[in-house]
């Protein structure tokens with residue numbers, strides 16, 4: 331079969347030969363005709379709002395710790411909130427400027443002037459975006475640096491709030507941040523990475539229109555993340571819903587509302603029960619959050635469905651171990667367990683899902699749950715694309731050294747969920763696949779990559795993690811932050827404050843804040859979107875399941 335013509339970033343044809351030999355790659359791959367990138371936006375407004383968010387956070391922490399000890403009443407907390415907002419909003423821009431200066435001071439000093447150096451980052455998630463943003467900060471001292479970010483979608487998905495979208499509390503467009511806005515001084519290609527050819531230093535990508543393009547690089551950053559690991563269990567791939575993309579979240583919400591619509595029309599109580607049974611596989615953070623979120627969604631809209639009684643919907647969390655949330659300390663995990671049980675969520679511990687159909691979910695202990703909903707949150711695996719690369723891997727994840735450089739390579743770096751990053755503080759055990767780790771690793775990759783380009787020694791990456799926060803629905807959560815434990819409403823407030831603060835971009839923060847405020851006064855929306863109206867099984871789970879194992 332003829333290989334399609336390859337196109338350089340400025341549109342010039344390279345031909346297959348140039349790709350194989352890499353002879354023209356460096357010259358023709360230059361981005362000569364691209365328009366200049368816009369300057370960064372004015373930081374004053376974002377400084378004020380960021381300061382105010384810190385103020386809200388400080389107020390929440392203060393009111394939950396010191397003020398109760400001083401016997402403060404709820405009404406006396408309000409002036410404290412106002413003072414916190416005014417004070418922090420005023421000092422916010424100054425703080426932001428100081429932090430920026432500190433960043434600048436930490437840039438590698440005395441860097442040698444570079445010739446043109448091309449860095450290609452594949453994957454626009456937490457890891458990839460963090461690399462690009464740090465490289466943007468380094469740009470003034472590295473004028474020859476040419477950074478291209480390639481990603482399937484043109485936005486950074488803020489996954490910690492994905493369940494909020496599925497539960498209908500936050501609009502789907504409010505947790506996705508456009509990559510062009512997040513990294514304004516980085517060249518962006520919305521494209522699917524088709525293959526990578528390390529021998530000739532080329533990344534082959536397919537644009538949205540289907541055209542193939544080859545991107546030459548001097549340094550490549552692998553930040554492709556992970557995909558749901560829908561194991562090879564009978565019927566699971568065809569019938570399970572996953573929660574990884576924005577489309578998944580929309581589909582899950584529609585699916586749940588769709589099940590309520592069906593149940594409302596069903597006269598047979600046994601069939602109605604089947605429509606109303608929601609099974610979640612996996613009792614880690616994602617599964618626990620999912621079962622709590624679906625519970626809240628169903629109960630918040632139940633009044634629209636007069637033929638469904640409050641006691642009818644059934645929620646089951648299936649987990650292979652003896653306790654949920656193994657990452658949390660025993661006390662908090664027990665709290666979460668109790669909290670879910672008190673609300674009527676059933677826990678099946680020490681068992682696994684072994685099969686599913688459109689009408690039932692089968693468990694390893696022989697129990698058959700009559701259910702038309704299975705949500706799969708029982709693990710992920712690194713991007714299958716990496717399987718084709720001649721790199722050392724473990725359980726599909728690319729092995730990197732403590733400086734995040736791919737083992738055995740001088741020009742490839744890997745991070746986030748697609749890499750096995752050794753934690754030097756814990757004897758080289760793998761760092762957990764979280765956004766907070768991917769983000770910190772991204773900064774380190776950018777700095778180490780520049781160090782390597784300028785003949786300096788890359789630094790060992792060390793990061794212990796701040797802790798964990800998991801929402802449990804109904805305004806409660808469990809949190810472990812720097813060894814301190816919170817639960818219930820305080821943890822839930824902390825969860826909201828922290829993630830609102832972490833959400834990139836002022837506009838998105840305000841939108842989410844507005845969504846949360848509206849939710850206090852109005853019931854959740856039950857309008858179905860296109861996905862559920864079309865009906866049929868979830869195509870994404872099947873597609874992912876059929877991708878070859880890495």
Ligand SMILES: Cc1cc2nc3c(=O)[nH]c(=O)nc-3n(C[C@H](O)[C@H](O)[C@H](O)COP(=O)(O)OP(=O)(O)OC[C@H]3O[C@@H](n4cnc5c(N)ncnc54)[C@H](O)[C@@H]3O)c2cc1C
Nearest residue numbers: 453454455456457482489490523555746747763764765766
């Ligand atoms: C529902 C959910 C909730 C979570 N909650 C939290 C939380 O509260 N706190 C926390 O710390 N972590 C949380 N995580 C984990 C966190 O999202 C991941 O650890 C983090 O996203 C990893 O970052 P990454 O850059 O490695 O991968 P990702 O963020 O997944 O990014 C990978 C990127 O690569 C792109 N990509 C993949 N393949 C291709 C291809 N072939 N071509 C082009 N582009 C491609 C993807 O589109 C994506 O943009 C959660 C995850 C999920 C799914």
